[in-house]
Amino acid sequence: MALSCVLEPALSGFNFENSTRNIVLENGSEEGKIKAPKPMKTGTTIAGVVYKDGVVLGADTRATSDEVVADKMCAKIHYIAPNIYCCGAGTAADTEKTTEILSSNLTIFSMNSGRNPRVVMAVNILQDMLFRYRGMIGAHLILGGVDCTGSHLYTVGPYGSMDKVPYLAMGSGNLPAMGILEDRFKANMDLEEAKSLVSDAIHAGIMSDLGSGNNIDLCVITKEGVDYIRPHKESPFNYKRQAKYKYKPGTTPVLTKTVTQVELELLDETVQMMETAGSS
Amino acid sequence: MSEEMFPEPEWLSEEVKTGTTIIAVTFDGGVVLGSDSRVSAGESVVNRVMNKLSPLHDKIYCALSGSAADAQTIAEIVNYQLDVHSIEVEDDPLVCSAATLVKNISYKYKEELSAHLIVAGWDRKKGGQVYATLNGLLSRQPFAIGGSGSFYIHGFVDAEYRKNMTKRESQEFVVNALTLAMGRDGSSGGVAYVVTIDKGGAEEKCILGNELPRFFDQ
Numbered sequence: 160m161a162l163s164c165v166l167e168p169a170l171s172g173f174n175f176e177n178s179t180r181n182i183v184l185e186n187g188s189e190e191g192k193i194k195a196p197k198p199m200k201t202g203t204t205i206a207g208v209v210y211k212d213g214v215v216l217g218a219d220t221r222a223t224s225d226e227v228v229a230d231k232m233c234a235k236i237h238y239i240a241p242n243i244y245c246c247g248a249g250t251a252a253d254t255e256k257t258t259e260i261l262s263s264n265l266t267i268f269s270m271n272s273g274r275n276p277r278v279v280m281a282v283n284i285l286q287d288m289l290f291r292y293r294g295m296i297g298a299h300l301i302l303g304g305v306d307c308t309g310s311h312l313y314t315v316g317p318y319g320s321m322d323k324v325p326y327l328a329m330g331s332g333n334l335p336a337m338g339i340l341e342d343r344f345k346a347n348m349d350l351e352e353a354k355s356l357v358s359d360a361i362h363a364g365i366m367s368d369l370g371s372g373n374n375i376d377l378c379v380i381t382k383e384g385v386d387y388i389r390p391h392k393e394s395p396f397n398y399k400r401q402a403k404y405k406y407k408p409g410t411t412p413v414l415t416k417t418v419t420q421v422e423l424e425l426l427d428e429t430v431q432m433m434e435t436a437g438s439s
Numbered sequence: 440m441s442e443e444m445f446p447e448p449e450w451l452s453e454e455v456k457t458g459t460t461i462i463a464v465t466f467d468g469g470v471v472l473g474s475d476s477r478v479s480a481g482e483s484v485v486n487r488v489m490n491k492l493s494p495l496h497d498k499i500y501c502a503l504s505g506s507a508a509d510a511q512t513i514a515e516i517v518n519y520q521l522d523v524h525s526i527e528v529e530d531d532p533l534v535c536s537a538a539t540l541v542k543n544i545s546y547k548y549k550e551e552l553s554a555h556l557i558v559a560g561w562d563r564k565k566g567g568q569v570y571a572t573l574n575g576l577l578s579r580q581p582f583a584i585g586g587s588g589s590f591y592i593h594g595f596v597d598a599e600y601r602k603n604m605t606k607r608e609s610q611e612f613v614v615n616a617l618t619l620a621m622g623r624d625g626s627s628g629g630v631a632y633v634v635t636i637d638k639g640g641a642e643e644k645c646i647l648g649n650e651l652p653r654f655f656d657q
Binding site: 178286289290294 | 478480483485486488489506507508509511512551
């Protein structure tokens with residue numbers, strides 16, 4: 160497919176290069192069986208809603224690594240273009256990298272052509288890339304933005320499927336969030352209504368899902384600009400550290416100190432002249 | 440230990456499929472395509488209003504079923520190829536060209552893809568045509584059904600189809616078939632999308648759940 164991807168040249172047709180490698184890695188011989196590393200997931204609740212003047216995106220801020228909270232204030236709403244933002248659920252590294260690549264591609268495109276990117280272009284590039292990797296990139300993304308054709312909200316799945324919808328939730332907390340959205344969504348809401356709807360949807364996800372939690376971020380995108388509210392609502396359970404955990408120098412007493420000289424033998428010495436750009 | 444603390448629901452990592460009912464029927468002067476709107480990932484419904492009737496050209500549509508990503512991508516690729524083709528020949532493409540393009544992709548990548556598209560449309564040479572392209576075969580038929588919900592209505596369509604129906608009768612036939620399938624198949628549901636293609640162009644219609652015909656359901 161002909162797309163103007165400058166950073167990554169688009170290959171023609173389907174690319175199944177990695178399939179055999181993956182199968183070999185997973186099966187392997189008896190001694191050489193390689194266990195695939197478990198990727199860190201952002202058990203997440205993300206949601207988006209199209210309202211009268213634009214799009215509201217929301218996300219929680221917890222990143223988990225198995226059962227430990229790895230990051231309490233993780234930013235899941237990524238910048239793609241001045242008028243397009245993207246929430247990511249799934250494998251943390253994959254969503255980060257994918258959105259960065261997408262953002263670079265779109266910036267180069269808008270410099271090349273002198274026009275602001277459209278949301279549908281971002282979706283096409285994403286879908287193209289994720290389909291080519293056959294689901295190996297674990298990125299579930301919600302893209303929202305406002306361009307000359309209006310306000311749009313899209314979701315792209317890790318296998319490359321795409322849906323265009325007026326309201327949406329993704330991530331492990333998407334079922335409770337979707338319940339709130341299905342109940343209270345109306346077409347053409349105003350700003351305060353839309354913000355409180357998205358915030359309540361994320362809140363439901365945080366309450367009912369172990370992998371989501373901490374604060375709620377919101378991002379409001381309109382024709383005039385972007386309002387990135389981080390955090391929109393702080394968790395009431397922020398604990399302050401009770402004591403300092405840094406050890407003063409001298410806490411551990413030094414008993415003995417031994418210095419050993421390492422004998423190095425000079426084997427070979429070569430001198431290479433450097434080409435310095437001089438006027439002579 | 441981590442698996443028991445956070446038993447991740449399976450549908451989170453399942454591939455998104457369109458367990459589906461799709462149907463296309465020829466009538467005297469064109470074709471009618473119909474589909475349901477449910478997209479599932481395992482046991483969870485990901486999108487309950489997806490339009491599975493995708494335009495390949497002005498008067499040629501295709502109905503998607505199987506893996507959502509594979510089907511959408513095939514439809515996009517063929518849309519692009521048909522555009523190039525119609526510019527080269529400076530005329531509207533034939534329905535059998537569109538179907539052949541879909542068949543080529545389905546056959547060449549048979550092992551890797553799992554999507555079944557029904558191609559239907561109208562052209563000047565042969566009027567309304569319906570082509571089935573399951574797994575790489577190309578077969579012109581008076582009507583075709585596909586998707587997981589189609590198993591429940593094979594008997595119905597075989598018994599009720601008549602040649603040379605009028606446009607109205609074909610639309611009713613399609614809507615009835617879709618309703619019956621959606622009533623029995625768990626992976627089909629939502630609203631019904633119907634597209635009618637004839638000499639004048641393509642007309643899309645969406646029939647909401649409460650406007651569908653009612654059958655025996657006690």
